Amino acid sequence: MSKQSKRREALLYHAKPKPGKIQVVPTKSYSTQRDLSLAYSPGVAEPCLEIEKDLKNAYKYTNKGNLVAVISNGTAVLGLGNIGPEASKPVMEGKGLLFKIFADIDVFDIEIGTEDIEEFIATVKNIAPTFGGINLEDIKAPEAFEIERRLKEELNIPVMHDDQHGTAIISAAALLNALELADKKIEDAVIVISGAGAAAVSCTRLYKSCGAKAENIVMLDSKGVIREDRENLSDEKAEFASHRKIDTLEEAMKDADVFVGLSVKDIVTPEMLLSMKANPIVFAMANPDPEIEYDLAVKTRKDIIMATGRSDHPNQVNNVLGFPFIFRGALDVRATKINEAMKMAAVKALANLAKEPVPEQVNIAYGETKLTFGREYIIPKPFDPRLITAVPPAVAKAAMESGVATHEITDWQKYQDELYERMGSDNKTIRLLINRAKLKPKRIVYTEADHLDVLKAAQIVYEEGIGIPVLLGRKDVIKDYMEQLEFDADIEIIDPKSDVKPEKFDEYAEKFWMKRKRTGVTLYDARKLMTERNYFAGMMVSEGDVDAMISGFSRSYPLVVKPVFETIGKFDGVNKVATTNLMITKRGPIFISDTSLNIDPTAKELAQIARMTNYTIKMFGMEPVIAMISYANFGSSKDPHATKVREAVDIIHKTNPDMILDGELQTDFALNAELIKKKFPFSKLAGKKVNALIFPNLDSANSNYKLLKELNGVESIGPIMLGMRKPVHILQMKASVDEIVNMSAVAVVDAQQKEKRGKL
Numbered sequence: 181m182s183k184q185s186k187r188r189e190a191l192l193y194h195a196k197p198k199p200g201k202i203q204v205v206p207t208k209s210y211s212t213q214r215d216l217s218l219a220y221s222p223g224v225a226e227p228c229l230e231i232e233k234d235l236k237n238a239y240k241y242t243n244k245g246n247l248v249a250v251i252s253n254g255t256a257v258l259g260l261g262n263i264g265p266e267a268s269k270p271v272m273e274g275k276g277l278l279f280k281i282f283a284d285i286d287v288f289d290i291e292i293g294t295e296d297i298e299e300f301i302a303t304v305k306n307i308a309p310t311f312g313g314i315n316l317e318d319i320k321a322p323e324a325f326e327i328e329r330r331l332k333e334e335l336n337i338p339v340m341h342d343d344q345h346g347t348a349i350i351s352a353a354a355l356l357n358a359l360e361l362a363d364k365k366i367e368d369a370v371i372v373i374s375g376a377g378a379a380a381v382s383c384t385r386l387y388k389s390c391g392a393k394a395e396n397i398v399m400l401d402s403k404g405v406i407r408e409d410r411e412n413l414s415d416e417k418a419e420f421a422s423h424r425k426i427d428t429l430e431e432a433m434k435d436a437d438v439f440v441g442l443s444v445k446d447i448v449t450p451e452m453l454l455s456m457k458a459n460p461i462v463f464a465m466a467n468p469d470p471e472i473e474y475d476l477a478v479k480t481r482k483d484i485i486m487a488t489g490r491s492d493h494p495n496q497v498n499n500v501l502g503f504p505f506i507f508r509g510a511l512d513v514r515a516t517k518i519n520e521a522m523k524m525a526a527v528k529a530l531a532n533l534a535k536e537p538v539p540e541q542v543n544i545a546y547g548e549t550k551l552t553f554g555r556e557y558i559i560p561k562p563f564d565p566r567l568i569t570a571v572p573p574a575v576a577k578a579a580m581e582s583g584v585a586t587h588e589i590t591d592w593q594k595y596q597d598e599l600y601e602r603m604g605s606d607n608k609t610i611r612l613l614i615n616r617a618k619l620k621p622k623r624i625v626y627t628e629a630d631h632l633d634v635l636k637a638a639q640i641v642y643e644e645g646i647g648i649p650v651l652l653g654r655k656d657v658i659k660d661y662m663e664q665l666e667f668d669a670d671i672e673i674i675d676p677k678s679d680v681k682p683e684k685f686d687e688y689a690e691k692f693w694m695k696r697k698r699t700g701v702t703l704y705d706a707r708k709l710m711t712e713r714n715y716f717a718g719m720m721v722s723e724g725d726v727d728a729m730i731s732g733f734s735r736s737y738p739l740v741v742k743p744v745f746e747t748i749g750k751f752d753g754v755n756k757v758a759t760t761n762l763m764i765t766k767r768g769p770i771f772i773s774d775t776s777l778n779i780d781p782t783a784k785e786l787a788q789i790a791r792m793t794n795y796t797i798k799m800f801g802m803e804p805v806i807a808m809i810s811y812a813n814f815g816s817s818k819d820p821h822a823t824k825v826r827e828a829v830d831i832i833h834k835t836n837p838d839m840i841l842d843g844e845l846q847t848d849f850a851l852n853a854e855l856i857k858k859k860f861p862f863s864k865l866a867g868k869k870v871n872a873l874i875f876p877n878l879d880s881a882n883s884n885y886k887l888l889k890e891l892n893g894v895e896s897i898g899p900i901m902l903g904m905r906k907p908v909h910i911l912q913m914k915a916s917v918d919e920i921v922n923m924s925a926v927a928v929v930d931a932q933q934k935e936k937r938g939k940l
């Protein structure tokens with residue numbers, strides 16, 4: 181994309197559909213007169229009086245505990261300089277967006293129209309009662325130092341100048357990891373710092389706390405090297421003045437191990453890079469344009485470990501990785517400060533996380549095949565979902581241990597769960613499922629293991645201990661991919677098509693023939709079918725040589741369903757199998773049935789679908805609460821469509837009186853526990869939170885689950901097969917790696933349940 185079109189795209193993004201990037205959203209109901217009398221006068225007086233009695237109650241009755249002010253006066257906006265408060269607002273709104281999406285913290289961005297230190301401090305102090313924390317942003321040095329120092333001293337909520345400490349924490353974590361990869365010690369490293377402003381001074385202080393030696397550091401500002409013999413140095417610059425008799429960046433870079441840029445764009449040349457020691461570490465962090473372009477730097481030195489502040493290259497060393505998570509931890513223990521111990525805890529948490537295996541969703545988010553700790557991955561990526569449970573607890577613990585917390589966390593597991601919860605309930609349901617699978621992993625045959633994404637999923641399943649994969653497909657392709665993915669494990673690989681027949685080939689063919697010989701199948705046909713992967717895998721499951729089967733990645737549903745019906749078959753007493761989809765909605769998990777198979781089920785078949793869904797919900801460790809959906813409510817229509825659903829409900833009420841199921845109901849009633857209670861107090865669902873919707877036919881079930889997926893971006897697990905004799909699960913074509921992993925966990929849990937199951 182050209183510079184011009186990038187510019188246009190950025191402007192359009194900010195202008196449309198609404199100007200700006202954040203808005204205020206009410207968190208309480210406001211639709212009735214009663215709601216309003218609670219939200220505002222007279223009800224609102226009650227919390228006011230409670231807070232007057234004890235100021236701590238502000239955390240109980242208002243959003244103070246989760247509200248951060250992002251405050252700037254626009255004097256050092258990114259690397260754009262002093263562009264004024266109004267012009268800084270897009271950056272401050274951007275910080276607000278990042279606080280929200282990464283740590284669920286609400287933000288008011290506040291741009292203050294003064295460059296006077298005292299006026300600025302007075303303004304922040306006067307508005308501080310509103311907030312749980314203050315994030316100072318893009319205020320130029322040296323004013324930034326005095327402003328932060330005073331506000332920290334005079335306020336009892338955490339105050340952090342992000343450009344100083346956020347940047348210091350992230351870059352220190354990245355530096356420690358880069359030094360480890362370059363096999364260098366921080367004590368010996370010769371470090372050049374370009375810039376002597378807010379970010380540079382604070383970063384350098386933290387590097388010293390991590391072990392860097394003052395005599396090995398050279399700092400430069402706009403006038404050149406800050407030498408001891410230079411006159412009129414500010415206190416901060418004097419702190420880093422060098423004894424070396426050099427003046428220019430060019431001289432400083434010679435034989436340096438590390439370059440850290442927190443200054444302006446394009447001041448580093450290829451020649452300077454070439455003059456550095458072997459395995460140079462270069463963090464060109466000026467925004468939006470670095471001190472040297474990423475591509476030019478990596479072209480110049482093959483042995484470089486290169487990072488920028490930008491998201492469009494590997495190794496983004498940017499304070500976005502810090503401020504959301506540092507404030508999350510500080511707010512959750514109501515810390516009065518963000519101190520050195522908390523900062524160091526964040527450095528270690530970030531540095532360590534980069535060395536852990538990377539979740540697939542991070543690879544997908546960044547279009548990578550396999551991120552692993554190394555020169556192009558020295559620091560976690562901002563979209564890594566583990567950050568929320570890695571950094572805030574470390575920061576909160578450090579706050580408690582160093583005595584600045586005013587609220588104690590005692591149950592750390594519960595705190596971790598709450599952090600997950602903040603990021604949406606989707607993680608929770610899937611996590612529960614995966615944890616269940618891990619309790620007793622089962623053998624899963626992947627029929628299309630010669631597809632990269634299937635193999636990637638099998639690798640995750642294996643490495644996470646969710647299941648034990650058996651891989652079906654072309655052996656050479658699978659082995660090639662395994663090497664690419666560094667999937668180094670002793671895994672069974674079977675190719676039913678190969679000339680050398682797999683061990684059980686003849687036995688499976690014989691057994692299949694015995695099953696199907698009265699349906700026109702000959703032994704010759706059976707042998708031919710066994711070369712087809714879905715027949716072979718089906719027989720593996722049927723004969724108990726594996727516990728479950730995952731297929732359908734590259735073939736249409738009917739092409740997979742036929743072989744599995746013929747080999748595995750249905751569970752005793754089941755006339756027709758069906759499918760359900762688990763939708764991970766904001767309201768919580770909801771099962772929708774039958775999404776894929778029965779076009780127009782009879783009342784009896786509908787009852788069976790409900791029973792099978794009931795069984796599956798229990799398999800997920802949830803209590804089923806099922807609504808039978810129609811366009812009518814409890815007999816309001818005598819039309820045969822509504823009558824069919826009513827008949828299905830009658831059947832269940834007779835055969836399975838313990839099931840919490842009722843209908844027929846319209847979807848909006850079904851999803852509103854209070855409404856059912858009010859209008860239909862006799863119903864089994866009155867006051868209950870429905871977690872399954874059985875639709876009257878395939879049209880409605882299928883359209884509804886797809887509508888949820890497409891319009892609301894709701895994640896879906898499924899279609900999950902209901903009523904098969906043994907666990908077999910068919911993916912949607914081209915399912916994502918995460919979807920395959922989730923379906924594998926379903927298959928394992930299904931196998932665990934089928935082991936001990938009596939009847940549906």
Ligand SMILES: NC(=O)C1=CN([C@@H]2O[C@H](COP(=O)(O)OP(=O)(O)OC[C@H]3O[C@@H](n4cnc5c(N)ncnc54)[C@H](OP(=O)(O)O)[C@@H]3O)[C@@H](O)[C@H]2O)C=CC1
Pocket residue numbers: 255256257258259260318319320321342343344347374375376377378379380400401402403441442443444447465466467468488489497498499500
């Ligand atoms: N990647 C990240 O996460 C972050 C990146 N940054 C980037 O760091 C830069 C500085 O930000 P910040 O510290 O807040 O701003 P400040 O205004 O506080 O500091 C800017 C510093 O850069 C120095 N400088 C200007 N021109 C040159 C030059 N040609 N050579 C060497 N130094 C020079 C200035 O020197 P003098 O003192 O003489 O004026 C000053 O010390 C910005 O580009 C910003 O985007 C900042 C925070 C986070």
Ligand SMILES: CC(=O)C(=O)O
Pocket residue numbers: 257258259318342343466467489498499500
């Ligand atoms: C990232 C950031 O805060 C800056 O460049 O100023």
Ligand SMILES: [Mg+2]
Pocket residue numbers: 258317318342343
């Ligand atoms: Mg900034």
